Amino acid sequence: MSERVGNEAGDAWRDHVLKQVVEYLETNRDTIIDRFEADNAYNLKREDIEQSDLLDFDVAVTLHRDKSSSFGLGFGFFKANIIR
Numbered sequence: 001m002s003e004r005v006g007n008e009a010g011d012a013w014r015d016h017v018l019k020q021v022v023e024y025l026e027t028n029r030d031t032i033i034d035r036f037e038a039d040n041a042y043n044l045k046r047e048d049i050e051q052s053d054l055l056d057f058d059v060a061v062t063l064h065r066d067k068s069s070s071f072g073l074g075f076g077f078f079k080a081n082i083i084r
Contacts, residue, residue: 010063018061025059 005013025032033046049055 010065014061014063018059021059021061 033049036049037044037046
């Protein structure tokens with residue numbers, strides 16, 4: 001980790017990115033559901049998704065400062081993991 005960017009600053013950045021992700025999901029909720037409804041092979045409808053607690057999930061942003069992978073939006077910028 002860069003000496004210039006301490007843990008508190010890193011935490012503030014992570015919290016900012018998480019807020020942006022959550023705001024995007026909230027703003028684009030209907031579009032995201034519409035796309036899934038149109039493309040899913042399980043014939044799930046909006047009503048199924050909304051009434052089956054499928055919209056109840058956690059979103060986490062974790063900084064991977066020690067990783068050297070280039071997966072994501074530019075080297076080291078964004079890494080997404082789906083935890084089941």
